[in-house]
Amino acid sequence: MLFFSQFQTPFWFSSCFSRTIILFVFVVMCCHDDIEAALVLPNNETIPAIYVFGDSIVDPGNNNNLLTIAKGNFLPYGRDFKGGPTGRFSNGKVPSDLIVEEFGVKDLLPAYLDPKVELQDLLTGVSFASGAAGFDPLSAESANVITMSGQLDLFKECIKKIKAAVGEERTATIVSKAIYIVCTGSNDVSNTYFLLPSRRSHYDINGYSDFVAGYASQFLKDLYGLGARRIGLLGLPPIGCVPSQRTLGGGKNRDCYEAENQLASAYNAKLSGLIDDLKTVFTLPGTKLIFLDIYYPLLSLIQNPGKYGFEVATVGCCGTGLIEASIFCNPTSIPLSCPDASKYVFWDGYHPSEKAYKILTSTIINMHLKEFF
Template sequence: MSALFAFGDSTIDPGNNNGLHTLFRGDHLPYGCDFPNHTPTGRFSNGKISTDYIVDMLGIKSLLPAYLDHGINDEDLLTGVSFGAGGSGLDSNTAAFAQVMNMDTQLEKFEQRLERIRGGVGDAKANNIVKNALFVISSGTNDMLYNAYLFPARMMQFGSVSSYHDFLLQNLDAFIQKLYEVGARMIVVVGLPPIGCLPIEVTINSVMPNPDWLHRFEQTLKGCCRTGMLEMGPVCNMHDPTCADLSKYLFWDAVHLTEAGYKFLAESGIRNLLAYFTGSN
């Protein structure tokens, strides 16, 4: 695989929201406390996220940078970047609420960068990069969390959860079609997590999920930051205590995974999906 391009929400955002006037930012401690040099990069975790592990496991590069990172160069564009934005979703209203890049804008930015790649290496090489690149779409959780569970007014415009599901899937289908039209052939869509098992949902609804739903972690019902029950973004900050042993926690804050959790997802994805793209299944 030549490159990885990621689109979606905070699960694959390495810092695109940094500097924006939005609450959906992870560019402050304790976020990034286990990242090299203990730097809060904007990743919504204590360290690396799954796309960082994937590009490293595939031998592409060590980290997948943010598209809006001022430090990226043409070489970074050739091997991939993430356009993901924390707070975004398949419903453009979700991104508008968060004041971040929606999915259409993310795709527009990719197409603009693709033209830059074409100008640098020529059409033939650019087409080959896209054809052999892995495209990851991780989106939809915010749509359901906010619009169907926490603040259902938007979902009620559609009459039912099922109708809202259909709307989101139609938007996802249109997004995949546009990627296909520009030459993408290896596309992975990350499924939604069990939203009712997110610590914030467990806290709000007092619903106790099955404690055995993820494998190697001792604590799966709350996050590591402060109480682990509601904190995320600006209310998980350097003044809040964090747990002593992060390796035992699935969640970093009340929504996002720890570095260990993201590594587990990346390893699972590589193990279960890579064969389908390489033809060795």
């Protein structure tokens, strides 16, 4: 899922331009409280491609043809998206779309497994993300979706296709200068650790965060080994504060499920430390590994919704807003769904609305982008 998981959202980098002065101009406020960012790169520099790995926060439809309940290719998903439902777990765009849009790469980031994907899509970036995936292989396996190692296999396949079309030299340039975003982990907390006894019986919170950090470390090393040089790893959100987790573990008042937030915090600490450790190993010029914090930006939206133009932060727009997500947010949910998702921080019981994603995306860029240069 989530994020930003997810950020389920939620990430942003550019290619390596040595000894180049970069000017970033951020336009962060516009009418109706929407937030957009405009990035200006001097000397006509451009970002060739953006490739994304992770879960439902950045999955634009890779799960559509899988035998899984982790899908969003039906109404009311996509009700505010041009063309309707696509498999994106939101009412509109998801963070991966917003990233490529803000950097001027293209309007949307397609799913690699979309039958309509063409060579030009591969050259400029695709998403390999699969809803319900996590660094813990059991997260994806229990949901019958694409594991993180499986997503890397798809990326290898993608590289071969690009190489066959444009040659080895151009492929190497695209791969080395592209932006890579890794957004996953929320499902490890909410679906695997707290719902599957096989993990909780073997690990306490710190032990489990160490366990998944090992998988995260290997993933980043493998991605680096394939040529990636600008990699952003998104941390976990306050998963215990999303609507469905409030309902499941927040008691009669639907408070935040603090045990999940504690694990998310421990998870983030390990991932952040992992990035620091890997930096001491990956010392080649131009290599950037960055931990992108989403925990506190999303928590701010939840705790201060009015500040950002929202009216509701504890339930989702879809259906009752208490629990529905994936196949449980479906056409039967439409009569109960809110008329205006822009008033809600969350679209369903697990995923933020498009408006929330826009705010979070701009915030993450503003917080971390300069670290990539």
